[in-house]
Amino acid sequence: MKGIKILERLIATIPVVLGIAIIVFLFMRLTPGDPVDIMMGKAGMVTEAEIEALQREFNLNEPLHVQLFLFFKGLLAGDLGNSMARGVPVTKLIKDTLPATIELAGGALIFALIIALPIGIISAVKQNSYIDKAAMAVSFVGISMPAFWLGIVLIILFSVNLNLLPSQSRLSHMINLQHITGFYIIDSILTGNMPALINALKHLFLPSITLGASMAAIIARVMRSSMLEVLKQDYVMLARAKGLSKWMVVIKHCIKNAMMPTITVVGMQVGVLLGGNMIVESVFGWPGLGRLVVDAIFNRDYPLVQGVVMFYAIIFVLANFTVDVIYTYINPKIEL
Amino acid sequence: MLNVKNLKTIFPTDRGIVKAVDGVDFSLKHGEIVGLVGESGSGKSMTMLSILRLVPPPGRVDNGEIIFEGKNLGDASPREMMRIRGKEIAMIFQDPMTTLNPVFKIGEQIRESMRIHGLFKENEVFFRDLFKKKQKAKEYNRAIELMKEVGIPAPHLRYNDYPHQFSGGMQQRALIAIALACEPKLLLADEPTTALDVTIQAQILELLKKVNKIHRTSIILVTHDLAVAAEFCHEIAVMYAGKIVERGPVDKVIENPKHPYTKGLLASIPKITKVKKKIKAIPGNVPDLAGLDKTGCAFFDRCDEVVPRCKEVEIPMEEVRPGEFVRCIHYTSKGVRASG
Incomplete structure (x- = not known):
């Protein structure tokens, strides 16, 4: 029963994704700057015939609706076209860089949750204590700190001054790793390659903190406020009257109830993680989707930008869909 | 007293x-x-x-x-x-x-105080009953008994209900069952x-x-x-x-x-x-x-x-x-x- 409903909801996301595709397509073409000009600008002397040939290759001489039609036709076949600047299929570029981005986003998410949930819970239980005030002050700093600044500060501190952690790329050059999934952590575990695992984790550390810091701050604040709300509920008093200790009540009865708003925020933050990683990937030389799309935007590489943004949109829609499904498991009152 | x-x-x-x-x-x-x-x-x-x-x-x-x-x-x-x-x-x-806590089953909430106070705690050798199956079974039976006693019909079915599926009177009966769980x-x-x-x-x-x-x-x-x-x-x-x-x-x-x-x-x-x-x-x-x-x-x-x-x-x-x-x-x- 639940399975069918989940499937229904999943199908209902398709129009959303199609809508996003159209918007992305049109907006990309509204931005000033011609892709052929930019490509040719790099090459120097070019003839009219060469420009025309290029335009034809990417269907840029066709009317807009025909271009859109061709885009959709490719989309249905799973083909997002070729990158104008790199001449490689967009799907291949995404496939190559995606694991790096997911690994980074995952690292950031785990960092944020590990830090933020306990802080939020303790702050709420010890409301107005020094711990609470200090935690909220730190989280305020966390929210206001721009990622590029934090990234550079961390690099200066941990890489340059203390020489503890690497600051660039995903793996040191002298480490060999057989690529199976593209996720370096998983690959190194699968091949039993301990040095590679440690090296990959070290590389992941600073970018994850940089990307996850503001998210941690937001989650901590949301968790604190929803926990405060839950602690006032009558069922907390009942649990105490049953003979549970204060902290057992928090752990057993409160956290599950307080998770709802937190999960909503985490779902929305997935979009921030993907958007924010453009900056963090640039600062840490992380070969992920973020850097790919920044390059593509500067090159007016229509197919590549379209492809990546489509991809972002799908991930965002799926993340929020997942949040909706998780709701139903946490709170039995909510149905899909 | x-x-x-x-x-x-x-x-x-x-x-x-x-x-x-x-x-x-x-x-x-x-x-x-x-x-x-x-x-x-x-x-x-x-x-x-x-x-x-x-x-x-x-x-x-x-x-x-x-x-x-x-x-x-x-x-x-x-x-x-x-x-x-x-x-x-x-x-x-x-x-x-x-x-009543909205996210837990009624039956589990009735069982909880029995578990807290170890009402049916077995002095078993460690590992013999690692998942406390016997204890859980006894607690379950007592919860069902209590639900019967306070007048909740079809207790085996209602055990797995959540509070929002109960009417106000039934919820109050469940609360009484919770209070009576350890025979205070x-x-x-x-x-x-x-x-x-x-x-x-x-x-x-x-x-x-x-x-x-x-x-x-x-x-x-x-x-x-x-x-x-x-x-x-x-x-x-x-x-x-x-x-x-x-x-x-x-x-x-x-x-x-x-x-x-x-x-x-x-x-x-x-x-x-x-x-x-x-x-x-x-x-x-x-x-x-x-x-x-x-x-x-x-x-x-x-x-x-x-x-x-x-x-x-x-x-x-x-x-x-x-x-x-x-x-x-x-x-x-x-x-x-x-x-x-």
Whole structure:
């Protein structure tokens, strides 16, 4: 029963994704700057015939609706076209860089949750204590700190001054790793390659903190406020009257109830993680989707930008869909 | 079994200290039902929470003794209190809709206090019963039994329901089942029928009476409904502004009320008669407890038997007849002298 409903909801996301595709397509073409000009600008002397040939290759001489039609036709076949600047299929570029981005986003998410949930819970239980005030002050700093600044500060501190952690790329050059999934952590575990695992984790550390810091701050604040709300509920008093200790009540009865708003925020933050990683990937030389799309935007590489943004949109829609499904498991009152 | 002496519970606020419970004395024997009657805000619920030592901060028990089965709960360690709560003294709360945790199954919530207090804990060799299957099975069976006892139909099915799938009356039954799980000696019922409609009210009270008879559980029934207390309790204590103003056996208090407040409460119970009569309400409201550190009777401004001395002296509780206590100037001989 639940399975069918989940499937229904999943199908209902398709129009959303199609809508996003159209918007992305049109907006990309509204931005000033011609892709052929930019490509040719790099090459120097070019003839009219060469420009025309290029335009034809990417269907840029066709009317807009025909271009859109061709885009959709490719989309249905799973083909997002070729990158104008790199001449490689967009799907291949995404496939190559995606694991790096997911690994980074995952690292950031785990960092944020590990830090933020306990802080939020303790702050709420010890409301107005020094711990609470200090935690909220730190989280305020966390929210206001721009990622590029934090990234550079961390690099200066941990890489340059203390020489503890690497600051660039995903793996040191002298480490060999057989690529199976593209996720370096998983690959190194699968091949039993301990040095590679440690090296990959070290590389992941600073970018994850940089990307996850503001998210941690937001989650901590949301968790604190929803926990405060839950602690006032009558069922907390009942649990105490049953003979549970204060902290057992928090752990057993409160956290599950307080998770709802937190999960909503985490779902929305997935979009921030993907958007924010453009900056963090640039600062840490992380070969992920973020850097790919920044390059593509500067090159007016229509197919590549379209492809990546489509991809972002799908991930965002799926993340929020997942949040909706998780709701139903946490709170039995909510149905899909 | 329970002896409360001079209990004082205070709440520090911006406008001064609020004495929510101000020198409450009463006692309770095994198998007895005592009614704690009063308007909202008179300190009834706070008295209950003080007994369990669960007064929400910043409030705290300031003074007094709560002797339960020979032990002063005021001296009990937090760990000892945790053993007493749910096992020796259980509480039924006012609003079943918000008192059950919405994210757990009803059955699991009934089972929980058995698990906390290790009701069916097996002294097994470690690892023999790692997942506590036997213990869980026993707890499950007892939960089903309890659900039957409190009148939840089809308990095997309803065990897996969530609170929102229960009606208000069923939720209150589930709460009673939770309270009864460890067969407590004392049941604190804090307005257990207020949130329910009248027919369900009667059923729940009937159920509590049955529990009292079968298990000889002592019950303190907190209510604002003197009629309910009259029908249900052996003894009645009437509370006003944090103080007990009259206390005694139920028939004595109902038939021959002495304190003007008790008289007022009795007069304000609507009776079904052919002649339409206006309900006699007590004029005014419960006083603001924050401004109440003056001497004298807190009821003086609403009382129709008021005399000037009411405000001037501290009025002690007077035993007018064996077992009957009143806190009123008209029943005290020492009232004048007590001011010094």
